[in-house]
Amino acid sequence: MRLAHATLSRKLSSSACINQSIKNVVVIGGGLMGSGIAQVAAQSGQNVTIVDLDRKVVEKAQNAINTSLQRVAKKLFKDDLAKADKFLTNSMSRLMLSTNPEEAVGQSDLVVEAIVEKLRIKQNLFKTLDTVAPTHTIFASNTSSLPIGEIAEATQRKDRFVGLHFFNPVPVMKLLEVIRIPETSDDTYNRVMDWGKSVGKQTVTCKDTPGFIVNRLLVPYMMESVRLLERGDATARDIDTAMKLGAGYPMGPFELLDYVGLDTSKFIIEGWAEKFPENPLFKPVPTLNRLVEEGKLGMKTGEGFYKYQKK
Ligand SMILES: CC(=O)CC(=O)SCCNC(=O)CCNC(=O)[C@H](O)C(C)(C)COP(=O)(O)OP(=O)(O)OC[C@H]1O[C@@H](n2cnc3c(N)ncnc32)[C@H](O)[C@@H]1OP(=O)(O)O
Numbered sequence: 001m002r003l004a005h006a007t008l009s010r011k012l013s014s015s016a017c018i019n020q021s022i023k024n025v026v027v028i029g030g031g032l033m034g035s036g037i038a039q040v041a042a043q044s045g046q047n048v049t050i051v052d053l054d055r056k057v058v059e060k061a062q063n064a065i066n067t068s069l070q071r072v073a074k075k076l077f078k079d080d081l082a083k084a085d086k087f088l089t090n091s092m093s094r095l096m097l098s099t100n101p102e103e104a105v106g107q108s109d110l111v112v113e114a115i116v117e118k119l120r121i122k123q124n125l126f127k128t129l130d131t132v133a134p135t136h137t138i139f140a141s142n143t144s145s146l147p148i149g150e151i152a153e154a155t156q157r158k159d160r161f162v163g164l165h166f167f168n169p170v171p172v173m174k175l176l177e178v179i180r181i182p183e184t185s186d187d188t189y190n191r192v193m194d195w196g197k198s199v200g201k202q203t204v205t206c207k208d209t210p211g212f213i214v215n216r217l218l219v220p221y222m223m224e225s226v227r228l229l230e231r232g233d234a235t236a237r238d239i240d241t242a243m244k245l246g247a248g249y250p251m252g253p254f255e256l257l258d259y260v261g262l263d264t265s266k267f268i269i270e271g272w273a274e275k276f277p278e279n280p281l282f283k284p285v286p287t288l289n290r291l292v293e294e295g296k297l298g299m300k301t302g303e304g305f306y307k308y309q310k311k
């Protein structure tokens with residue numbers, strides 16, 4: 001009887017949740033993207049827990065969010081300091097820190113994963129969370145390039161699994177790519193589309209295909225830029241200047257590679273080269289591999305294609 005009662009209450013709670021909007025968000029990964037995703041959810045009025053392996057990383061994320069929120073507050077309430085301060089305090093009050101993903105997801109409506117771009121690590125994380133997260137909780141990956149279907153393989157909740165691909169810097173870039181797999185339910189899709197708009201993003205939808213829309217076009221362009229450099233056709237600085245002044249890009253490809261992170265860029269192209277060895281667009285790039293091997297990951301380590309002032 002107790003079991004039936006428990007099952008009934010889970011069913012009721014999950015069906016009741018279907019009508020509820022997403023209020024409790026857990027972001028796993030407190031790096032470049034995780035901190036941005038946590039920020040836009042917190043500033044939009046949601047309760048957010050940001051999780052990473054290491055307490056120092058989540059505290060660093062909290063500081064980065066605070067700094068970024070000050071820029072947003074200044075823009076939103078330029079001549080009303082009291083309102084700007086209230087916005088900042090309220091947003092930060094909705095942000096919790098954790099290094100325990102299993103515990104953090106206990107009350108979640110949505111889990112957004114933004115950890116390292118490695119399929120096995122993402123699968124292991126979701127496999128573990130699938131056993132402890134509430135039945136109604138939606139799982140989403142912010143992966144740049146991995147198949148959402150393969151990440152979802154690790155769980156029993158493919159109907160509640162999507163890709164939610166944000167862009168860097170998350171507080172500024174307006175786009176959110178929403179990727180559904182064949183098993184994604186209409187209710188899940190509709191709820192994450194509404195959620196994406198609630199955090200201020202314009203959503204587009206794409207099939208579960210390598211790189212979805214933007215990265216499928218952007219990453220080969222960035223790799224081709226490095227090949228142009230390797231041939232000695234032009235310097236990195238001139239290639240960046242050319243693309244900013246000639247194509248109106250806000251950043252050139254080398255500035256962007258340093259901004260995105262050379263490690264993430266390498267993981268993306270490596271994954272595609274492995275799956276599609278015959279596609280010349282996905283050929284790995286020796287200079288990128290060398291810089292990553294030397295620990296030069298871009299802005300986040302102070303040097304990539306360019307050197308940066310340590311903050
Ligand atoms: C790899 C993947 O999977 C997918 C990806 O993300 S691919 C990468 C996609 N992103 C891009 O292509 C970024 C291209 N670059 C840009 O858009 C711009 O260079 C940039 C927004 C990053 C910086 O813009 P900028 O004009 O050079 O510098 P800056 O003046 O500091 O910022 C411009 C505005 O954005 C705001 N801003 C910039 N970074 C911010 C942040 N982290 N938080 C909050 N606000 C920020 C600033 O406050 C500023 O606003 P105001 O001018 O109104 O004060």
Ligand SMILES: NC(=O)C1=CN([C@@H]2O[C@H](COP(=O)(O)OP(=O)(O)OC[C@H]3O[C@@H](n4cnc5c(N)ncnc54)[C@H](O)[C@@H]3O)[C@@H](O)[C@H]2O)C=CC1
Pocket residue numbers: 028029030031032033034051052053054057113114115116117118121125142143144145165166167168259260261264
């Ligand atoms: N860097 C970018 O411009 C963009 C990256 N992405 C994607 O977002 C994801 C994260 O990328 P970044 O934020 O750039 O990486 P990052 O390296 O800045 O952050 C990744 C974080 O994940 C943490 N982490 C790793 N394994 C973990 C685990 N098992 N549990 C909890 N935390 C763990 C790391 O400690 C690190 O803090 C990747 O899948 C990437 O492809 C998506 C859009 C843009």
